[in-house]
Every structure is written in C-alpha cells, then in structure tokens.
Amino acid sequence: MPLKELAERRTILHRKSDPQTVIKHALDDVQIGKVAMVSSFGAESVVLLHMIAQVDPDAPILFIDTEMLFPETLQYQKDVAEHLGLTNVQVIKPSRAKLLEKDVDGILHTIDTDACCALRKTQPLDDALKDYDGWITGRKRYQSGQRSALPIFEKSGDKIKINPLADWDAPKLAAYIEEHKLPKHPLVERGFQSLGCAPCTTKTKAGEDPRAGRWRGQDKSECGIHIVDGKVVRQRNAA
Numbered sequence: 001m002p003l004k005e006l007a008e009r010r011t012i013l014h015r016k017s018d019p020q021t022v023i024k025h026a027l028d029d030v031q032i033g034k035v036a037m038v039s040s041f042g043a044e045s046v047v048l049l050h051m052i053a054q055v056d057p058d059a060p061i062l063f064i065d066t067e068m069l070f071p072e073t074l075q076y077q078k079d080v081a082e083h084l085g086l087t088n089v090q091v092i093k094p095s096r097a098k099l100l101e102k103d104v105d106g107i108l109h110t111i112d113t114d115a116c117c118a119l120r121k122t123q124p125l126d127d128a129l130k131d132y133d134g135w136i137t138g139r140k141r142y143q144s145g146q147r148s149a150l151p152i153f154e155k156s157g158d159k160i161k162i163n164p165l166a167d168w169d170a171p172k173l174a175a176y177i178e179e180h181k182l183p184k185h186p187l188v189e190r191g192f193q194s195l196g197c198a199p200c201t202t203k204t205k206a207g208e209d210p211r212a213g214r215w216r217g218q219d220k221s222e223c224g225i226h227i228v229d230g231k232v233v234r235q236r237n238a239a
Contacts, residue, residue, distance in 0.1 A: 003155040006031060010153035010160075019048070019164035022152060024055045026136060026162045033133025035162070036060040038125065040138075041077040042195040044173050046084075046182045048138045048165060053084040061089045062128050062135075066120035067099075068109070068197040072186045083183055092128045094120045109199050113215055120197070134160035142169045142210075170210070 001009075010029075014022050026035050037052055039045050039061055052059050063077055081089045102108065102119055109116040129135060140163075141150045150166045165173075177184065187195060191203035193210040202216050 001031065003158070003160060007151065007153040007155045007160055011151045014152050017152075019168070020051050020055055022162065022164040023048075023052055023136060026134065026164075027056060027059055029134075032160045034131065035134040035136060035160075036062050036129070036132045037136040038062045038064075038129075040064070040195065041073055041080060041185075043185050043188050043193055044140075045138055046080055046184070047168075047173050047176050048136070049080060049084055049086065050176075050180055050182055051164070052136070053086055057085045058087045060132075061086060062092055062125065063089055064092050064121050064125055064128075066124075066197050067093060068106075068120065068199060070187060070195065070198045070201075073195060076183070076185050080183055090128070092124050094124045098123075109197070113200060129159065132159065134162060136162045136164065138165055139163050140165050140168050140173075 010025075010032075014025065017025075026032060029035070037048070037059060039049055041049075041063060049061070052061070061081075065074065077089070077091075080086075098119060103116065108119065139150055150163055152163055152166050154161050154163070176182075185192075185195065192201065193204045193208075193212075194214055195201055196214055200215050204210065204212050
C-alpha cells in the first residue's frame with residue numbers, strides 16, 4: 001500500500017482514539033514497520049514520554065544532542081528517563097568529522113541557521129532513522145503555522161510520521177502534567193515555552209505564539225526535521 005494512502009487510512013481509523021492507543025498501534029503496526037519516538041525532552045515532551053512509558057518503556061527513543069542544548073535540557077533528559085523508567089533512550093550526536101569540517105569554531109549558527117540545523121540536528125536524525133520505517137513526534141496543531149493542519153498519521157519522505165498529540169492544546173497538556181505529577185523542564189518556569197538550542201532560543205512574552213522564542217527575528221520556525229512537500233517549514237503565525 002502506498003505510504004500516503006496508509007497514513008490517510010490510519011488517520012481516519014484513529015480520528016477518535018486517545019494518544020496511547022495511537023502509540024500502541026503505531027508500535028505494533030506491521031504495515032508501518034519499525035517505529036521509534038523522537039523527543040527533544042523539551043517544554044512539553046514529558047507528556048508523550050509518559051504515555052510511551054505506559055505502553056512500552058523499552059520502545060526506542062531518539063534524543064538529538066546538538067551539543068548546543070541548554071545544560072538544563074541535558075540533565076532533564078537523564079532525570080525524566082530515570083523517573084519514567086525509559087530503558088532505550090538513544091542519544092544521537094552530530095558527526096565529529098563534519099563538525100570539524102563545517103563548524104570547527106561553533107559559530108555557524110550566527111552565519112547560517114539553516115546550515116547549522118542541518119549539520120547538528122537534521123542530518124544526525126536522518127542517519128539515526130535509517131533503521132526505522134516510521135517515527136512518533138510530539139507536534140500539535142496549536143503550535144501554529146504549518147502545524148495547524150497536522151494529521152495524526154502522515155507520509156514524510158519514505159517514512160510514516162505519527163503525531164499522537166495532534167489535537168491537544170496547552171491547557172490539556174498542563175493538566176496532564178499536573179494529574180500525573182510529571183517533572184517539568186526547569187526552564188519553563190523561567191519563561192521558555194519552546195526549547196531548542198541555547199544560542200537560538202529566547203523567552204516568550206505574554207500573548208506570543210509558543211514558538212516565538214525560536215530563531216527570533218528570522219523567517220524560520222522549524223529546524224528542518226519537519227518537512228512539508230520536500231521543503232523546510234518556515235511559516236510563523238503572527239502572535
């Protein structure tokens with residue numbers, strides 16, 4: 001079955017399913033194949049991480065350490081994995097040889113953010129996903145721009161991308177975290193609603209789009225991991 005048709009059928013099938021049901025089906029779906037979860041261990045990541053821990057704590061979870069993340073994020077990743085009993089978190093890092101070739105001084109982000117994202121995040125993830133047929137993300141429709149039309153299952157290149165929390169909003173996520181007493185990212189209380197690499201992430205102001213602090217002042221709202229029609233998503237809604 002073509003991937004686009006498979007994604008559309010799965011989206012229809014799970015249009016009323018809760019996220020954990022979507023996760024369980026995705027991990028067991030022989031038509032999709034081998035699936036991993038990709039997590040940034042960011043501001044809202046603990047919700048989906050908690051859900052996958054309930055389904056299968058040994059499911060593969062890919063965490064991209066760009067080597068430019070906040071120290072708080074690196075510690076949070078370890079703390080959350082231990083708290084939830086996640087046993088298969090794989091820390092993915094950029095190629096040392098490519099870093100020496102293209103960003104030996106660690107300043108590429110000041111010259112070309114797209115190239116930096118490709119070097120430190122997109123390419124390492126592409127390499128890590130070569131062994132998988134699909135991947136689970138934490139994207140939600142409320143996060144603006146191209147995400148506003150996000151399906152639960154979608155074709156992404158030669159893989160199926162699964163978005164179990166597509167229709168969840170910020171209040172629902174916050175309520176879930178409180179209900180299950182989940183550890184919060186320490187930077188959230190300091191004004192960061194969306195977390196990426198330290199040099200390209202700022203605090204958000206009251207009333208701003210949750211991702212307004214990412215690449216502030218640039219025509220850019222995605223690192224390049226999430227692609228629409230073969231292109232890096234760049235659209236950002238007005239706050």
